Amino acid sequence: MNKFVIIIMVILMIAACKKSDMSDGDNFFYLKTEGAYMPVFVEGNKTSNTFIIILHGGPGGDDQVYKDVCLPFSETLEEKYAVVYYDQRGSGISQGKYDDEMVTVAQHVKDLEVLIKLLKYKYGNDNNFFLLGHSWGGTLGTAFLLKENNQNLISGWIEVDGAHNFSDFKIVNQALITIAEDQIANENSLDGWQEILDFCSEVDTNNISDGDKSQLNAFGFKAEEYLSTDEIITSDYGVTLGELMNHNYFSSFNPLMAKLNLSMTNSTMFDEVSKIDYTPELYKIQTPTLILWGRHDYVLPLKLGLDAYENIGSENKKMTIFDNSGHSVMLNETDKFLEEVISFVDTYK
Amino acid sequence: MKKTIFLISFLLLSLVYQAQELNRPTKKVYRDTTSIDMLDIRIGYHGVVTFHPGIKVGVEYPLRRKIKEIPRYPILSRMDVMNGKGSKTIRKELIASLNSGMFYHRQNHSGFFINFEAEKRRTGRKGKYRGFSFGLGMLRTFLGPTYELDESDQFKKVFLPGRFYFMPSFSYTHGWNFMYKKTIPTAIFYKLTYFMYTPYNNSANMNFAFELGLRVKMLKNHLKHE
Numbered sequence: 001m002n003k004f005v006i007i008i009m010v011i012l013m014i015a016a017c018k019k020s021d022m023s024d025g026d027n028f029f030y031l032k033t034e035g036a037y038m039p040v041f042v043e044g045n046k047t048s049n050t051f052i053i054i055l056h057g058g059p060g061g062d063d064q065v066y067k068d069v070c071l072p073f074s075e076t077l078e079e080k081y082a083v084v085y086y087d088q089r090g091s092g093i094s095q096g097k098y099d100d101e102m103v104t105v106a107q108h109v110k111d112l113e114v115l116i117k118l119l120k121y122k123y124g125n126d127n128n129f130f131l132l133g134h135s136w137g138g139t140l141g142t143a144f145l146l147k148e149n150n151q152n153l154i155s156g157w158i159e160v161d162g163a164h165n166f167s168d169f170k171i172v173n174q175a176l177i178t179i180a181e182d183q184i185a186n187e188n189s190l191d192g193w194q195e196i197l198d199f200c201s202e203v204d205t206n207n208i209s210d211g212d213k214s215q216l217n218a219f220g221f222k223a224e225e226y227l228s229t230d231e232i233i234t235s236d237y238g239v240t241l242g243e244l245m246n247h248n249y250f251s252s253f254n255p256l257m258a259k260l261n262l263s264m265t266n267s268t269m270f271d272e273v274s275k276i277d278y279t280p281e282l283y284k285i286q287t288p289t290l291i292l293w294g295r296h297d298y299v300l301p302l303k304l305g306l307d308a309y310e311n312i313g314s315e316n317k318k319m320t321i322f323d324n325s326g327h328s329v330m331l332n333e334t335d336k337f338l339e340e341v342i343s344f345v346d347t348y349k
Numbered sequence: 350m351k352k353t354i355f356l357i358s359f360l361l362l363s364l365v366y367q368a369q370e371l372n373r374p375t376k377k378v379y380r381d382t383t384s385i386d387m388l389d390i391r392i393g394y395h396g397v398v399t400f401h402p403g404i405k406v407g408v409e410y411p412l413r414r415k416i417k418e419i420p421r422y423p424i425l426s427r428m429d430v431m432n433g434k435g436s437k438t439i440r441k442e443l444i445a446s447l448n449s450g451m452f453y454h455r456q457n458h459s460g461f462f463i464n465f466e467a468e469k470r471r472t473g474r475k476g477k478y479r480g481f482s483f484g485l486g487m488l489r490t491f492l493g494p495t496y497e498l499d500e501s502d503q504f505k506k507v508f509l510p511g512r513f514y515f516m517p518s519f520s521y522t523h524g525w526n527f528m529y530k531k532t533i534p535t536a537i538f539y540k541l542t543y544f545m546y547t548p549y550n551n552s553a554n555m556n557f558a559f560e561l562g563l564r565v566k567m568l569k570n571h572l573k574h575e
Contacts, residue, residue, distance in 0.1 A: 028456050030495035032507055036550070037492055039456070090550045093457050095490065097512060100551050118496055121504050249400050252456035256398070260554050268551060 028252075029122075033114045034107065035098030036089035039252070040115065041067060042123075043085065044078025050349045051119060052077060052130045052158075052341075053084040055112075055137030059273060060265030062092030062258045066134075066330070068247035072237050073330045076338050081345065082123070086115060088140070090265035092258050103268045105276070109144045116153050128155040128349045132341070135300065135327065138162010142278050145285050156288045156348040158341060161327050163300045164278040164308050169208045172216045175301035176200045179223060189226040196223060213274060220299035224326040233296050234324045236334040282311035289317040290344040294325030294332060318344070377418040393540075393562020395450050397460075403452025405560060409468075413443040440472040444480070452558070462488040462516060476526040478536075484518035488546065518544035528566060536564040 030037045041064070042051075056063040063085035067074050077083050087094040089111055090103055116129055131154055133141030138159045144150050145157060180197035184190060196219050203212050227233040248255045289312050293305035302321065309319040320340050325332035388408045395405035417439045446468065451461045464486025472478035495510035524538025540560035547553035 028493055030492050030507075030510060032495050032497040032510065037495065037510065037512075039493075041456070094550070095458070095492075095512065095546075095554075096550055097548050098551055103551050114498060117498075118504060121496075249398055252454065254398055254454070254457060254556065256557050257554050261550065264550065264552050264554075 031086070031111075031115055031118055032096075033111055034089075034102060036094060036096040036102075036111065038086055038089060038094040038111065038115075039092070040084065040086040040118075042082055042119070043067065043074070044081060044083045046082045046123060048081045049124075049126060050081040050128045050130070050155075050345060051084055051123070052081050052132050052345065053086070053112075053115070053119075055131060055133035055140050056088065056091065057135030057137055058088070058091055058262060058266060059108075059136045059269045060088075060091050060262035061136065062253065062262075063087050064092060064251060064253045065247065068251050068253065069239050069243050070237060070331050070334060071243060073334050073338065077341070080342060082127075084115075084119065090268070091261055093252065093254055094261070100268055103265060104272060105140070105143050105269075108140050109147055109150075112140065112144050113150065113153075129153060130156045130158060130345055130349075132158040132160065133162050134160045134330070135162060136273070138300075139164065139166065139273065139276060139278075142282070142285070145287060146278060146281050151285070151287045154287055156290065156344060157285070158290045158292065158344065159305075159308060160292045160329055161294055161297050161300055161305070162308070163276075163304060164282060165276065165304060166273050167275050167277045169213050169216055170205045171301055171303050172220060172298065173200050173203050173205055173208070175298050175303065176216065176219055176223060179227075179296070179298060183226065183230070188230040188232075192222065192226050210270070210274070217299060220297075220327070223298040224296070227296050227326065232324070233294075233326045233332055235332050239331070279307060279311055282308060283313040285312045286314050288344070288348045289314045290340065291317070291319040292329050292337060292340060293319070293321055294327060294329050295321050295323050296325065297327045299327040316348070377416075379416055380414065387566050389536075389564045389566050391446070391448075391538075391562050391564040393538075393560045395452055395558055395560045397452045397454055397556055397558050399557075399559040401452060401454040401457075403450055403460075403558070405448055405450030405562070407446050407448030407450075407466075409444050409446035409564070411442045412445050415441045417441070437474045439474070440470075440478075442468075442470045442472070444468040444470055444482075446482075448484075448486075456493060458511065459491040460488050461491070462486050464516060464518060466518070466520070468520075468522065470522070472526055476528070476536075478522075478524050478526050478538075480520075480522040480524075482518075482520045482522065484516075484520065484542075484544075486516040486518065486544075488514045488516040488544075490514065490546075514546040514549060516544050516546065518542050524564070526564075534566040538562055538564065 027042050029040055031040055054063055054066050067085045088108055131141045139162060141157060141159060142164045176196055177200045180193045183193045224233060247253055291305055291309050293302055295302055309317060322329045322333045330337045388410050390408055392406045395403040397403060418436045420436050446466045449463045453459045464484045466482045466484035468480045468482035470478055470480035490511040492510040495507040496504045497507055499505045520540050520542040522538050522540040524536050526536040527533040528536060542558045542560060543555055545553055545555050
C-alpha cells in the first residue's frame with residue numbers, strides 16, 4: 001500500500017512540475033463581454049498577417065479539440081498562419097454569469113464581432129481574417145456574415161459541414177433512410193442500420209417532434225460510427241491515445257465542465273436553432289466562400305451543403321465533396337482538407 | 350487406559366469451553382469520547398482533473414463517535430479472544446471540517462476556496478476507513494490576462510479577472526488510519542470530490558478534484574466536551 005501511495009505522489013509531482021509556457025499573455029487571453037469570459041488561443045505564425053478564426057460546433061462545443069486532437073490538422077495550419085481558437089459563451093471552458101436571454105445566435109454574433117475587434121487591437125489592423133466554421137460554427141459564421149457590414153471584416157469564409165438550415169429535419173430523415181437501406185443491402189452492421197431504418201420509417205415527416213429531432217441527430221452520429229467500422233469513412237491520421245490523454249487531463253481543457261456546458265447551452269439554444277433557415281438570405285453573402293462537405297455526413301447531410309453552394313451570392317465560391325468523410329472532414333481526409341484550405345486562403349489573403 | 354485418556358480429554362475440553370464462555374464477547378454499542386477533544390489537521394495535494402496541481406489544508410473535529418463491537422463466530426481458541434479476534438470494532442463518526450485551498454489550471458483558471466464539510470465516516474477494525482461528505486463553500490476564480498471594451502469603446506485590461514462562486518461539494522474518501530492499531534497519530538487518505546460552481550454562465554457547472562492527503566492528530570480543542 002505504501003508503494004502505491006509513493007507511486008501516485010511521484011506521478012502527481014511530475015505532472016505538477018510540467019514545463020509551462022510563461023508567455024501566456026501573447027497567445028492566450030480572455031475576452032470579457034456581456035457577462036461572459038471567453039478564452040482565446042492565438043497559435044502559430046502571427047507574422048503571416050493571416051488569421052483563421054475557428055468557429056466550433058455545438059452550440060456549446062469547444063475549440064480546443066481542434067487544437068489538441070488531430071495534430072496534423074492544427075500544426076500544418078499554424079505553421080502557415082495564425083490560428084485563433086476560442087470557446088464561445090457557454091462552451092468549453094468559458095465562464096461568467098448571464099441570463100438565458102444572453103444565449104442567442106445574435107449574442108454569439110456580437111461576441112464574434114468584439115473578438116475580431118480585439119484581435120485587430122492586439123495584432124494590428126492590417127491583418128487578414130478568415131472564418132472557418134464547423135457544424136454549428138457554420139450557422140454562426142453565416143449569421144455573422146449576414147449582419148450589416150460584417151462581410152467587410154473578413155477576407156474569406158470556409159464552411160465545413162455547417163448548417164445554414166437547421167429547420168428541415170426531413171432532409172436528415174431521408175438521408176438516413178437511404179444510407180440505411182444501402183448498408184442493409186450490403187449486409188454491413190445489420191442490427192444498427194435496421195434500428196435506424198425502423199425509427200426513421202416511423203417518423204411523421206409533416207410534424208417532426210423535438211424528441212424525434214434529437215434522436216435523428218443522435219442517429220446521424222451513430223451512422224458515422226457504423227460507416228467508420230465498415231471503413232467507408234476513413235481517417236488519414238486518426239486520433240491517438242496520447243492526443244486524447246493530453247487533451248482531457250493535461251491541457252487547459254476540462255472534460256467535465258465542457259460536457260456540462262455543452263448540454264446546458266445546447267438545451268438553452270435548441271428552440272431557436274432548430275427553427276433557423278438562412279437559405280433565402282444566402283444570396284447576400286458576397287465574401288469569397290469555400291464549402292467543404294463529407295459525402296457521408298448524416299448529421300448535416302450533403303444536400304444542405306449543395307443548397308448553400310447554390311444559394312450563396314459570392315462569385316468566388318467553391319465546393320469540394322470528400323468521398324470518404326463524415327461530419328468532421330478535417331479529421332477524416334486531413335491532407336486533402338488542408339490542401340483545399342491553404343489554396344483558398346493563399347488566394348484571398 | 351482408554352478411560353484415563355477420555356477423562357483427561359473431557360477435562361481439557363471443558364476448561365477450554367469454560368474459558369471461551371468467560372471471554373465470549375457480546376455485541377456492544379457505545380459513544381466514545383477518547384481523544385475526541387483533539388482536532389485533526391489535514392493537508393494534501395488537491396489536483397483538479399487530477400493533474401492540475403493544488404493544495405488543500407483544513408482542520409476536522411469529530412462531532413459524534415459511536416463504537417460498535419460485534420462478536421465474531423466461531424471463536425477458534427482462547428488465544429483468538431486474547432488477541433482481540435473475538436470481536437470486530439467499527440467506529441462510526443460524524444466529522445465536521447473547515448478547509449481552505451487553491452489550485453492552478455494553466456490557461457484555464459486558478460481558484461482559491463474555503464469550505465465547510467460534514468462527513469459520515471466508518472472506520473474498520475484495521476483502521477481502514479471510508480467516508481461520504483457534503484460541503485458548502487465559496488470559490489474565487491482567477492483568470493489569465495483579460496480584455497474588455499470600456500465605455501469609450503476602447504479595450505482595457507481587467508484587474509484581477511474572475512468571479513466568486515457558491516461551491517457545494519460531494520466527496521468520497523478512502524483512507525488508512527494508523528491511530529487505532531499502530532498508535533501512530535497519523536492517517537493517509539485519498540478523496541474524490543465533485544464541486545459545483547454556481548451561478549455559472551446561465552446556470553451552474555461542476556469540476557472534479559483528486560485529493561491525496563495526510564491527517565495528523567495534534568491540536569487541543571478548547572471546546573468543552575462531555
